[in-house]
Amino acid sequence: MDAEKLISQLHGLKTVFDDKERELTALDREIGDGDHGVNMKRGFSAVAEKVTDGSTQEILKQTGMTLMSSIGGASGPLYGFSFVKMSEVAEDTIDSNNLAEMLDVFAKTVGEKGKVSGGEKTMYDVISKTADLLREGGSLDLESLQALADDTEDMIATKGRAAYFKENSKGTIDPGAQSAVYVIQALGEGVKNG
Amino acid sequence: MAEILIISHSAEIAEGTKALISQMAGDTVIHASGGVDGGIGTNIDQITEMLDKVNDDTLCFYDIGSSRMNLEMAVEMYTGPHSVYLTEAPIVEGSFLAAVESSIGSDVDQIREKLQAMKK
Numbered sequence: 001m002d003a004e005k006l007i008s009q010l011h012g013l014k015t016v017f018d019d020k021e022r023e024l025t026a027l028d029r030e031i032g033d034g035d036h037g038v039n040m041k042r043g044f045s046a047v048a049e050k051v052t053d054g055s056t057q058e059i060l061k062q063t064g065m066t067l068m069s070s071i072g073g074a075s076g077p078l079y080g081f082s083f084v085k086m087s088e089v090a091e092d093t094i095d096s097n098n099l100a101e102m103l104d105v106f107a108k109t110v111g112e113k114g115k116v117s118g119g120e121k122t123m124y125d126v127i128s129k130t131a132d133l134l135r136e137g138g139s140l141d142l143e144s145l146q147a148l149a150d151d152t153e154d155m156i157a158t159k160g161r162a163a164y165f166k167e168n169s170k171g172t173i174d175p176g177a178q179s180a181v182y183v184i185q186a187l188g189e190g191v192k193n194g
Numbered sequence: 195m196a197e198i199l200i201i202s203h204s205a206e207i208a209e210g211t212k213a214l215i216s217q218m219a220g221d222t223v224i225h226a227s228g229g230v231d232g233g234i235g236t237n238i239d240q241i242t243e244m245l246d247k248v249n250d251d252t253l254c255f256y257d258i259g260s261s262r263m264n265l266e267m268a269v270e271m272y273t274g275p276h277s278v279y280l281t282e283a284p285i286v287e288g289s290f291l292a293a294v295e296s297s298i299g300s301d302v303d304q305i306r307e308k309l310q311a312m313k314k
Binding site: 069078114 | 230235237238239259260263264266267271
């Protein structure tokens with residue numbers, strides 16, 4: 001995935017989150033404050049508008065800065081800062097190995113800044129498993145990514161807003177885990193299709 | 195002289211805390227910001243903007259939830275010449291103590307030691 005392909009994948013996420021806004025909002029209404037759909041849509045609309053050229057490193061960094069300032073709550077800073085950190089390890093052309101490295105950084109950043117280690121029903125439960133998924137399976141298809149998000153359905157939230165719902169957070173997929181599926185799918189697809 | 199940075203989810207908390215501590219420590223430079231777009235929240239940009247204006251080593255105070263995370267990220271991205279520290283002390287009492295200590299000549303390390311005693 002070269003810079004041009006990376007831009008097209010990131011811009012494509014605007015359309016993805018336009019389509020998925022209602023789905024994410026519905027999940028977040030169950031166990032959060034109901035703004036995750038509109039937040040992700042706003043974030044990637046801003047990316048489509050503001051991030052238009054540069055090297056892969058510059059694109060990832062600008063994407064991160066844009067997400068940090070345009071998405072509220074915890075998900076904006078977490079996604080945003082992760083893109084900034086991923087820019088530090090990205091190569092000029094991102095291949096499967098390099099993407100796996102980037103996903104390691106993604107997981108490390110969310111783990112450290114979000115103070116999570118797994119099983120807390122958060123985006124980390126998806127992100128932290130994707131590098132291995134890519135290394136072992138060779139690609140990141142939607143079905144395998146979705147299975148990771150589906151695993152959060154039965155978890156009881158102990159971090160973030162959903163933690164206030166305790167036992168009642170069971171039965172709903174974590175909205176952040178669901179949005180992570182789409183973000184990582186876009187990166188995986190970019191590498192797979194050159 | 196050590197400077198103070200305050201980030202809150204609420205503009206009123208940020209401004210009120212600044213007013214309170216300015217009364218006792220008039221000479222200490224205090225950067226305070228709170229709220230996003232007229233509502234409740236914090237944003238990394240408002241912290242970065244404050245950090246761009248610091249002129250000496252700075253102690254940072256935050257309130258709840260994502261304010262800490264935003265602060266941590268902004269501090270990690272700060273490339274200026276001064277040392278910037280997060281503190282674990284409560285936003286009102288901590289910044290008050292730090293500002294008064296700074297005004298009577300304590301340096302950042304001495305103030306940080308004093309703040310340890312009032313950890314959240």
